Amino acid sequence: MxxxxxxxxxxxxxxxxxxxxxxxxxxxxxxxxxxxxxxxxxxxxxxxxxxxxxxxxxxxxxxxxxxxxxxxxxxxxxxxxxxxxxxxxxxxxxxxxxxxxxxxxxxxxxxxxxxxxxxxxxxxxxxxxxxxDVNAITDPTERLSVTYSMPQWLVLDLQKQVGDQKTTSILETINQPAAQSVRVNAAVSTVADAQAALEAAGYDVQVSEVAGDALRVDGQPANHSELFENGQLTIQDESAMLPVEALQIQPGDQVLDACAAPGGKTTQIAAALDPAAGGLVTALDLHEKKVKLIAKNAARLHVADRVDAMALDARKVDNEFKNDTFDKILVDAPCSGIGLIRRKPEIRYDKTPEDSQHLQQIQLAILDAVSRKLKRQGTLVYSTCTILDTENNDVVNQFLATHPNFELVRVTTTRGVKDDRTTDTLTIYPDDFDTDGFFVSAMRRKA
Known part of the structure; x- marks a missing residue:
C-alpha cells in the first residue's frame, strides 16, 4: 500500500x-x-x-x-x-x-x-x-440507467418484466442501505425470547413481517452479540428464509439441500427436523472448503446431529443417491445474484444478459438431476436470489415442460407473504419489503 x-x-x-x-x-x-x-x-x-x-x-x-x-x-x-x-x-x-x-x-x-x-x-x-442535470438525458432508459446507476440492459429487462412504474420503484430502493436481519434458531430458542434478549443487550428489534423466524435488528452488528456466539441466532436476510418455509418441513423428513453453502438454509431446514424421528438434511456443495463451513455453522447452531454435508456437484447426484430417496429437495441455485445488489453493489456492473442464459442451463441441469431423487408426492423447491425471469419463471416453465411428472404448486409462507398475488411462484422485489430480492417456486412430483 x-x-x-x-x-x-x-x-x-x-x-x-x-x-x-x-x-x-x-x-x-x-x-x-x-x-x-x-x-x-x-x-x-x-x-x-x-x-x-x-x-x-x-x-x-x-x-x-x-x-x-x-x-x-x-x-x-x-x-x-x-x-x-x-x-x-x-x-x-x-x-x-x-x-x-x-x-x-x-x-x-x-x-x-x-x-x-x-x-x-x-x-x-x-x-x-x-x-x-440527468433530466436533460432524452432517452428514458438511459436516463433511468444514469439516475440510479443501473446498466441499461438490466433496466430494459425489468421494464419488460414488471413495467415502467415498478421498475422505477425497484431502482429507487437498490442504493438504500440494507436492513440487518437475523434468523432465530428454532432448534434452541423462540422469536420472543431472542427479541427480549437482544433488547436487553441494547438492540432495537422488530419482528419481521416477511419470515416467521426473522427479526430486524438495529444497533451494533448482530454477529457481535452473545446470542450469535451461543447459536441462538444467525445472520440471514428475511427473504432468504422463504424457500425453506415453502418446503413445509416435517420433523422426520429426509431433505436434500442441493446447493447448500454457506449453510444458512441447511441449518434452517435442520432446525425444523427431529433426529429422533429420523429427520436429516443432506447438504451438497462443490468445494470441500465450503462443506467444512456448512459443518461449522451447523455445529454453532446446535444442529450437527441432523446435517450431513458432503462435497458433490448437484448435477452428479446419480453417483451417490438412489432414486426416490428424499421427501423434500431444495435447489437454491447458483444465479446472477441481482437481488443482492444492495449488499453487493458491484454485481450490477459485472453481469451480462449472456451470464443469465449460461446460468439457466446450469440451473436446469441441476433440477433435472435432483428431480429423480425425490419421492412421489415429494416437494421440490427451486429458488434464486435474482429477480430476472430468465433464471426464475423461465427455468421453472422449461423444467415442467420436460418433466410432466411434476406439477407447480402454490408457494405458501408462514406470514402469508404476497398472498394476494396471481401467480403460484413468489417473487420478492427489493422494494416490496425492503429486503433482498428473491424468487421461490414449489413443484410436486405426481403420484
Missing part, C-alpha cells in the same frame, strides 16, 4: 482493485483488519467505497463532462476523482476543502505533477460549474 494511509487513499486502493475484479466486501474487510484507522475513519472508508460503487454510473456521467472524450485516465486517478465527486454530492458533512486537499495529496503521492494539476483542475471545474 502507498505511504498515505488515510480513509480516502485506502478507498482509492479498494476501488482500483474492485475495478480489476476483486470483491468490495472482501477488500474492505482485509484493509480494515490490517489498518490503523480509528472507528470514524473506518466508517468513512466503508461509506466512500460502497457509495462510489452504488452511484458509479451516475458519477461517471458527471465526470465525463469535465474530461475530454478521448483522454486516457489511469484507473486510480479516475477513482480519486469519483470518490471526490461522491463526497461532494452525497456526503453533507464533509467540506469541499477537505475533499480537494486530500484528493490532491493522493495525486501528489502516487503520480507526477501533471496528474496533480489535472485532478485539481477537474475538481475546481466541478465546484465552479456544478454537475449536469
Amino acid at each position: 502507498d505511504e498515505l494511509e488515510t480513509a480516502r487513499s485506502m478507498a482509492v486502493d479498494a476501488l482500483t482493485r474492485v475495478a480489476g475484479g476483486a470483491y468490495s466486501n472482501l477488500q474492505l474487510d482485509k484493509m480494515i483488519a490490517h489498518s490503523t484507522l480509528n472507528d470514524a475513519d473506518r466508517r468513512l472508508l466503508t461509506n466512500i467505497v460502497y457509495g462510489t460503487i452504488q452511484h458509479q454510473l451516475t458519477l461517471e456521467y458527471y465526470l465525463s463532462h469535465f474530461i475530454k472524450p478521448n483522454q486516457k485516465v489511469q484507473t486510480w486517478v479516475k477513482m480519486t476523482l469519483l470518490i471526490s465527486l461522491y463526497q461532494m454530492l452525497y456526503l453533507d458533512r464533509v467540506p469541499n476543502r477537505a475533499i480537494f486537499n486530500e484528493a490532491i495529496e493522493i495525486a501528489k503521492d502516487r503520480g507526477h505533477e501533471g496528474i496533480r494539476r489535472f485532478v485539481t483542475g477537474v475538481l475546481h471545474a466541478v465546484d465552479r460549474e456544478g454537475v449536469p
Whole structure:
C-alpha cells in the first residue's frame, strides 16, 4: 500500500482493485483488519467505497463532462476523482476543502505533477460549474440507467418484466442501505425470547413481517452479540428464509439441500427436523472448503446431529443417491445474484444478459438431476436470489415442460407473504419489503 494511509487513499486502493475484479466486501474487510484507522475513519472508508460503487454510473456521467472524450485516465486517478465527486454530492458533512486537499495529496503521492494539476483542475471545474442535470438525458432508459446507476440492459429487462412504474420503484430502493436481519434458531430458542434478549443487550428489534423466524435488528452488528456466539441466532436476510418455509418441513423428513453453502438454509431446514424421528438434511456443495463451513455453522447452531454435508456437484447426484430417496429437495441455485445488489453493489456492473442464459442451463441441469431423487408426492423447491425471469419463471416453465411428472404448486409462507398475488411462484422485489430480492417456486412430483 502507498505511504498515505488515510480513509480516502485506502478507498482509492479498494476501488482500483474492485475495478480489476476483486470483491468490495472482501477488500474492505482485509484493509480494515490490517489498518490503523480509528472507528470514524473506518466508517468513512466503508461509506466512500460502497457509495462510489452504488452511484458509479451516475458519477461517471458527471465526470465525463469535465474530461475530454478521448483522454486516457489511469484507473486510480479516475477513482480519486469519483470518490471526490461522491463526497461532494452525497456526503453533507464533509467540506469541499477537505475533499480537494486530500484528493490532491493522493495525486501528489502516487503520480507526477501533471496528474496533480489535472485532478485539481477537474475538481475546481466541478465546484465552479456544478454537475449536469440527468433530466436533460432524452432517452428514458438511459436516463433511468444514469439516475440510479443501473446498466441499461438490466433496466430494459425489468421494464419488460414488471413495467415502467415498478421498475422505477425497484431502482429507487437498490442504493438504500440494507436492513440487518437475523434468523432465530428454532432448534434452541423462540422469536420472543431472542427479541427480549437482544433488547436487553441494547438492540432495537422488530419482528419481521416477511419470515416467521426473522427479526430486524438495529444497533451494533448482530454477529457481535452473545446470542450469535451461543447459536441462538444467525445472520440471514428475511427473504432468504422463504424457500425453506415453502418446503413445509416435517420433523422426520429426509431433505436434500442441493446447493447448500454457506449453510444458512441447511441449518434452517435442520432446525425444523427431529433426529429422533429420523429427520436429516443432506447438504451438497462443490468445494470441500465450503462443506467444512456448512459443518461449522451447523455445529454453532446446535444442529450437527441432523446435517450431513458432503462435497458433490448437484448435477452428479446419480453417483451417490438412489432414486426416490428424499421427501423434500431444495435447489437454491447458483444465479446472477441481482437481488443482492444492495449488499453487493458491484454485481450490477459485472453481469451480462449472456451470464443469465449460461446460468439457466446450469440451473436446469441441476433440477433435472435432483428431480429423480425425490419421492412421489415429494416437494421440490427451486429458488434464486435474482429477480430476472430468465433464471426464475423461465427455468421453472422449461423444467415442467420436460418433466410432466411434476406439477407447480402454490408457494405458501408462514406470514402469508404476497398472498394476494396471481401467480403460484413468489417473487420478492427489493422494494416490496425492503429486503433482498428473491424468487421461490414449489413443484410436486405426481403420484
